Amino acid sequence: MQNPYMPYPVRIDEIITETEDKNLKTFKFVFLDPEDEEKFAYKAGQFAELSVTGKGEIPIGIASSPTEKGFVKFTVNKVGLVSSFLHAMKVGDIMGLRGPLGNSYPWEALEGKNVVIIGGGFAFTTLRSSIVYMLDPANRSRFKDINVIYGARSPGMLLYRDELAAWERRDDIHMHITVDAANDPGWKYNVGFVPTITEQKAPEADADTFAIICGPPIMIKFTQPVLDKMGYAHDHIIMSLENRMKCGIGMCGRCNVGKEFVCKDGPVFTLAQLTNMPKEY
Amino acid sequence: MKVFTIDKKEWALGIEKAKSAYQVLGPVKEKEWHCFKALGKDEQPDMTYTNTRLSPKFLVQPQTEPMFTYTLDESRPDHHILKEVQEDVCPKAVIGIRPCDAAAFLLVKRNFDAPQYQDPYWLKAYNSMTFVGLACNDPCPTCFCTSAGCGPFHEAGLDVLLVDSGDRFLAKSLTDKGIALLAAAGWNSLADDAGKIEAMKQAAESRIASRISTDRLKAKETTHIYDAPFWEDTAFSCINCGTCTYSCPTCWCFDIQDENRGNTGVRLRNWDSCMFPLFTMHGTGHNPRGAKMQRVRQRFMHKLKYYVDKYDNGIQCVGCGRCIRLCPVNIDIRKVCNQMNDYDPAACVCPA
Structure with missing residues (x-):
């Protein structure tokens, strides 16, 4: 019997400090056994348990794309016991990775459709995975227009700034980067909250257009009425939830929202599904 | 046989x-x-x-x-x-x-x-x-x-x-x-x-005179029972001690912890309980079941509605009665089950 609690051993290959407050770091992991990388075949939108031996595990969305080979990447906010310890770890340290876990964004349903990605703050990780996946030359033709609305408090709080700049220069993706307020006189993108920019920049709703939203509760709370006003159907609004987790495989009992487990039945749900579920997230 | x-x-x-x-x-x-x-x-x-x-x-x-x-x-x-x-x-x-x-x-x-x-x-x-x-x-x-x-x-x-x-x-x-x-x-x-x-x-x-009714649980809307007015009343006396979950033969929730001694350690799993606020508290401090009533509701909704819907094979309770005998404030699953089974939001006359 395979033990679903056993993590794959990994080595920290690179650590990138992403934001000016230094609270967000991206960790690039390499599997000690290259065969484990094949077993860890994942889709954009899934997560994994980062297992820091001696401290515990944390569920984190996978920030690398399935099209990127040789490593997996996670961006971690420093918040609790495990994430704080992880932030103090060094390149070369050994830890574990358990997954991939959860469902993913509905890639089959999104095929041939327009995709609007709406993200805020540090919830941009699985969205980055999705963008890199869709922009891959082997995949780009499978999707129609791609719009990205991504906001942070300030320019220095945006994740993956080099990639954002590179995507800005492309003509096969429409980037709408925004900040709540810019302290940088050279800031040449949008200023304003995500819901406002969504109203201005998001394409009109139609049967072929899906929105993927991932962000802090306050952003979601104010973005959803905007999408409603624009006519987005609730089964065309795709959201990724977070809850406290331990097992990640639907057994330990804490991350449920009604009868669904965020870890196993989610984390991705449509707004239409969430409407019939208790609001326990 | x-x-x-x-x-x-x-x-x-x-x-x-x-x-x-x-x-x-x-x-x-x-x-x-x-x-x-x-x-x-x-x-x-x-x-x-x-x-x-x-x-x-x-x-x-x-x-x-x-x-x-x-x-x-x-x-x-x-x-x-x-x-x-x-x-x-x-x-x-x-x-x-x-x-x-x-x-x-x-x-x-x-x-x-x-x-x-x-x-x-x-x-x-x-x-x-x-x-x-x-x-x-x-x-x-x-x-x-x-x-x-x-x-x-x-x-x-x-x-x-x-x-x-x-x-x-x-x-x-x-x-x-x-x-x-x-x-x-x-x-x-x-x-x-x-x-x-x-x-x-x-x-x-x-000789078993005590009964519950479960026949209408499955057909009810989850959100209707979830929003029913009786939860505040049910939870009022609860002290979130967790006795019900620990004594229950059908409660399985667990926690995973690493415990170190010197340079060696063990990853353990321990019983956990939906009665405790830490069970669901996010790293940020946000808690989807931060209030006592939400936790009491979770315990009964899990056993008597979520489980019923998920497996379509009855309730997550065998009627052993331990939680009734051991509860220090006399919360009775039989009463709660019957309330859930009988609940009709259309018939509710309490001020919403």
């Missing part, structure tokens, strides 16, 4: 014989209460007991259980890499378990033996056991098993059903595991009055 007769004078000898092939566990009185224990040489199960205070779920899911070991010593080649723990999977015979507690394992099994993932710790422990149940001739006033999908002579989940018939036991073999255990104990005299079990069963069932 055969029914054997075991003279109580031969009982102790059979238990001793079984110990050569099994680790034998049974109810033993400790201070005021009974508990399941591994029986040493010449130790006998107390077959006159009513039921254990805590459920025997810990036999399969211990309150604390090692999952992995590891070393943090960087001079060791395998440092920071988890290693499997050797589990005790020798055959075990659980003698005298009440039918409700054995049936509870089947409800819990749906969680740990799911199509996508199987929990190896739970399954190895469960599969190593042979369950010899003791039918309840004298159910407690708080037992409501007959309306919770179970019963005092319930057989599902058992390998042998024992019926106390005065100076002897009638032993009904239900599975191959059960036949093997009866053979190991040397209990091989067939009963010539097996028919009396049915009469005893009906007599015991008729």
Whole structure:
């Protein structure tokens, strides 16, 4: 019997400090056994348990794309016991990775459709995975227009700034980067909250257009009425939830929202599904 | 399926014989209460007991259980890499378990033996056991098993059903595991009055006056029951002590923790409880079930609605009555279940 609690051993290959407050770091992991990388075949939108031996595990969305080979990447906010310890770890340290876990964004349903990605703050990780996946030359033709609305408090709080700049220069993706307020006189993108920019920049709703939203509760709370006003159907609004987790495989009992487990039945749900579920997230 | 007769004078000898092939566990009185224990040489199960205070779920899911070991010593080649723990999977015979507690394992099994993932710790422990149940001739006033999908002579989940018939036991073999255990104990005299079990069963069932209604739970909208007005009232007296979840044979929630001593450590799993705020608190401090009422509602919604909807196989309760007997503030699952079953939002006249 395979033990679903056993993590794959990994080595920290690179650590990138992403934001000016230094609270967000991206960790690039390499599997000690290259065969484990094949077993860890994942889709954009899934997560994994980062297992820091001696401290515990944390569920984190996978920030690398399935099209990127040789490593997996996670961006971690420093918040609790495990994430704080992880932030103090060094390149070369050994830890574990358990997954991939959860469902993913509905890639089959999104095929041939327009995709609007709406993200805020540090919830941009699985969205980055999705963008890199869709922009891959082997995949780009499978999707129609791609719009990205991504906001942070300030320019220095945006994740993956080099990639954002590179995507800005492309003509096969429409980037709408925004900040709540810019302290940088050279800031040449949008200023304003995500819901406002969504109203201005998001394409009109139609049967072929899906929105993927991932962000802090306050952003979601104010973005959803905007999408409603624009006519987005609730089964065309795709959201990724977070809850406290331990097992990640639907057994330990804490991350449920009604009868669904965020870890196993989610984390991705449509707004239409969430409407019939208790609001326990 | 055969029914054997075991003279109580031969009982102790059979238990001793079984110990050569099994680790034998049974109810033993400790201070005021009974508990399941591994029986040493010449130790006998107390077959006159009513039921254990805590459920025997810990036999399969211990309150604390090692999952992995590891070393943090960087001079060791395998440092920071988890290693499997050797589990005790020798055959075990659980003698005298009440039918409700054995049936509870089947409800819990749906969680740990799911199509996508199987929990190896739970399954190895469960599969190593042979369950010899003791039918309840004298159910407690708080037992409501007959309306919770179970019963005092319930057989599902058992390998042998024992019926106390005065100076002897009638032993009904239900599975191959059960036949093997009866053979190991040397209990091989067939009963010539097996028919009396049915009469005893009906007599015991008729003594259970306490009932719940569950027939309308499935058809109800989750959000309707979730938003029902009675939850505040139900939760008002609750002190979130967790006694109900710890004593319950069908509560399985657990936590995972790393515990270090020097340079070595163990990844453990421990019982957890939906009654505690930390159970669901995010790293940021946000808590989807931060209020007491939300946690009380979760416990009942899980057992009586979410589980019903998820598995379409009844409620997550066997009617053992422990939570009713042990609750320090007299919260009664029977009352809550009936309220949920009867709830009709259209008929509600309370100020919304």
